[in-house]
């Protein structure tokens with residue numbers, strides 16, 4: 001069967017752009033081509049931004065209460081088709097079906113929170129700031145916003161922004177990942193039943209050329225980016241140069257600190273799911289374990305067999321624990337990091353290279369891999385690998401563990417496993433990371449909290465989700481009145 005060609009969605013119409021280039025969307029579990037996605041450029045972006053700009057005045061004058069109603073409808077269609085959305089995530093991304101169902105749930109949670117916009121968007125006022133003078137602060141939408149999304153959460157990440165942007169009264173252009181664009185294509189098909197006015201939401205497929213066109217377009221007020229650190233830095237700088245609001249959530253290298261008093265029966269499954277869930281392709285993946293003091297021996301004794309027991313395969317098979325990585329290049333990258341770490345003196349406790357999956361000879365598989373004797377200055381301890389590779393370091397005490405984390409250029413997430421309230425309190429107070437877990441392996445903020453991040457993991461000041469999103473998507477106007 002010929003794979004379908006994806007279309008852009010502009011002003012309420014599905015368009016086949018007249019572009020010269022298409023990219024194949026590959027199922028990483030099988031190597032099969034699922035679809036061809038157009039590589040849009042200046043013209044396709046200009047059409048989408050124009051549609052959004054034309055829809056803005058009418059949408060802005062729709063009440064927040066009416067705009068919120070669309071979120072209730074969107075929730076209903078997403079609930080009804082949640083299994084289709086999850087299966088699309090698995091096919092284009094490779095994560096296991098249970099993780100994809102969780103991702104879709106998280107996407108819906110953001111729609112639910114954004115439905116609270118009549119309260120979330122409220123301003124504030126003060127009577128008699130001077131005799132007979134009142135002052136009001138209004139929160140107003142700005143116009144057209146855009147999102148540039150990564151491959152690793154094709155259902156959820158765009159929903160950290162899109163529902164808030166449009167309920168605040170803005171209009172929107174989404175550029176999904178050029179590697180995983182099918183889930184958002186399905187979501188936009190579902191949007192047809194939501195009845196939003198044409199132009200409020202637009203979808204443009206593509207890569208760097210489309211992003212550059214969004215950055216340069218004078219009608220785009222701001223861009224939400226999620227992806228790797230080098231690209232985040234590029235967008236942040238270019239966006240600022242073009243006078244745009246930017247929020248750029250970036251790469252990560254997250255440490256899981258295991259204290260000697262940790263409850264290992266509970267800690268080990270958390271570490272396993274943090275390191276190997278989504279095949280390590282989460283920005284919240286714990287890719288370093290820092291074993292403090294005597295924690296090392298008993299931890300390794302339990303961790304290695306638990307990781308070795310994970311079943312690797314096609315994520316649509318409900319019995320599988322870990323799927324493939326996204327591409328052949330990703331397999332090669334993980335192999336390179338293993339080789340490099342061994343050359344620098346690390347030791348393999350578990351080697352996932354050469355894993356075979358029956359019936360899937362063309363899939364991009366790497367098995368769970370654990371390295372020990374890793375030191376903080378090694379590349380595998382400092383750089384984002386984005387694969388199922390867990391590096392174990394040792395620290396004499398919590399101070400040393402915190403110093404190792406401090407030395408990382410990244411600050412996305414960090415977790416501590418302990419039964420000591422004092423250790424947990426010290427950790428949460430001192431650690432320089434945006435999303436902190438205490439006996440939690442994946443410190444993923446729920447939709448009403450900001451998805452945080454620090455250092456090279458975030459560029460900007462307002463994060464995705466919750467109240468931060470409302471502030472990002474509104475301007476504060478102050479009115480001073482005397483009658």
Ligand code: NAD
Nearest residue numbers: 149150151177178207208211227228231249250251252283
């Ligand atoms: P990526 O940086 O390769 O791509 C992200 C987006 O940027 C895509 O839409 C892509 O088309 C576009 N893009 C890529 N190169 C570009 C360029 N040179 N100029 C302009 N646009 C470009 O990231 P990815 O591989 O899709 O996603 C994985 C990365 O995202 C990891 O680093 C992960 O840690 C990070 N991530 C961060 C968070 C967070 O909240 N901090 C969440 C999820 C993923």
